[in-house]
Amino acid sequence: MPELLDVEGFRRFAERHVAGRAIRSVHVLDRELVRNRSARSLQSALAGQRFGTARRHGKWLILPAGEAELLMHFGMTGALAWAPNDADRHRHDRLVVVFDGGELRYNNMRRFGGVWLARDADERELVTGSLGPDAATLGPEKFAALLDARRGGIKAALMDQHLIAGLGNLMSDEILWRARVHPEASVGSLTPHRRQKIYHELRAVIGESSRYGRVPHGRRWLTRMRDDRDASCPRCGSRLSRTRVAGRTACWCPRCQRR
Ligand SMILES: [Zn+2]
Numbered sequence: 001m002p003e004l005l006d007v008e009g010f011r012r013f014a015e016r017h018v019a020g021r022a023i024r025s026v027h028v029l030d031r032e033l034v035r036n037r038s039a040r041s042l043q044s045a046l047a048g049q050r051f052g053t054a055r056r057h058g059k060w061l062i063l064p065a066g067e068a069e070l071l072m073h074f075g076m077t078g079a080l081a082w083a084p085n086d087a088d089r090h091r092h093d094r095l096v097v098v099f100d101g102g103e104l105r106y107n108n109m110r111r112f113g114g115v116w117l118a119r120d121a122d123e124r125e126l127v128t129g130s131l132g133p134d135a136a137t138l139g140p141e142k143f144a145a146l147l148d149a150r151r152g153g154i155k156a157a158l159m160d161q162h163l164i165a166g167l168g169n170l171m172s173d174e175i176l177w178r179a180r181v182h183p184e185a186s187v188g189s190l191t192p193h194r195r196q197k198i199y200h201e202l203r204a205v206i207g208e209s210s211r212y213g214r215v216p217h218g219r220r221w222l223t224r225m226r227d228d229r230d231a232s233c234p235r236c237g238s239r240l241s242r243t244r245v246a247g248r249t250a251c252w253c254p255r256c257q258r259r
Helices: 004-018 039-046 121-128 140-148 154-159 169-179 192-210
Strands: 025-028 055-057 060-065 068-073 078-083 093-099 102-108 114-118 241-245 248-252
Touching (some): 004 055, 004 060, 004 102, 039 068, 068 121, 154 192
């Protein structure tokens, strides 16, 4: 499940392989995953252009190409790969951008997410929706201001890309577990001290995960335990609970994260 850190990894990957290179051709292998253009229109917009500096906003990868931008979202199972031009393609490759000396492949088994073309910033926002500030560069004052204006539960708030861009199910669970805050605690009920604690853990989770390029499966991380049937809290040993929050399964410790 790509979150901010995975997409940051894809951004670096794209930067390493394609920045500054001229696009020879574009092959759409799955028309449905090119969400807002026909295969022909995408091909004619991109062929002959050069990719500029790759950017990331939340879970979106933005690849400028000439006047336009190629937008990628990785859904549940998306990834990028680089391969020699003559290498066999994988059956889950959905889009291939061909250069001299290699090709960039957008691979996506479960087909959530996709690829879009945006002509300008307005069209980009139409595609991504209005995104909140990126979680990796969010300052403490901004975080406090965003929560001040927010109602509802804290985990849903952390995962809302319109509020803060980049946090998904795993990272929000780690942050709240570390901060000892129940995922359904209402934002309004959290004291300034608790909110600061959440911000502190947000920084820590992003910072520590950055070294691995993903949420690590270390002994002090919830992520390692969460898929076990008898998952227990890495801190207190209690059996972990699960609750549906904002369409995802939140994992939390009933002892460490009391309401
Ligand atoms: Zn616990």
